[in-house]
Amino acid sequence: MAVNQPSALTREEALKIVDELVRTPNIKKHLLAVEAFMRRLARHFGQDEDEWGLTGLLHDADYEVPEKDLDRHTEITAERLRQxxxxxxxxxxILAHNHKAPMDTTMAKALYACDNLTGLIVACALVHPDxxxxxLTVDFVLRRFKEKSFARGASREEILTCEPNLGIPLPEFIGLGLEAMKGIAADLEL
Ligand SMILES: [Fe+2]
Known part of the structure; x- marks a missing residue:
């Protein structure tokens, strides 16, 4: 008798986890943005778009759960995914992007670099007249990137790891992020 056979993680299952753990619409949008960017980066590297997309979609799923113990962030998601x-x-x-595991795959390095760029791109859209x-163009985002006081929460240092860790120059990296996020603009309501 087969009881509780572990199953493969599908996008539907991942969305169930997201909808169960995430309370704030902006966090869900952030997850969708990073999912799209990760899928685009997987295509760039000829890697598994579904696997990279799921990593993006789930990376901050538990962000709002450990209210008193932010240190548990990513561990709650990891426990769920082990099933x-x-x-x-x-x-x-996912653990590596919160410094809880070594960043030893291209996928982990991609997640680390693209996470903050999605926030910067959203901030750029919000200050654009439209x-x-x-x-949005690469130049527009690049100019805001260089303004230290703009969207301070978006760590330039982390975004810039695209160059040494992924071998993608910053302007190209921004272009890939823009392309990915424009592709789901309706979901992002931007
Ligand atoms: Fe994130």
């Missing part, structure tokens, strides 16, 4: 088969790399990358992603 599925074949999620080791995803778990490791308040939309569509008119």
């Amino acid at each position: 599925y088969v074949g999620t080791e790399r995803i778990i490791s990358a 308040k939309k992603l569509e008119p």
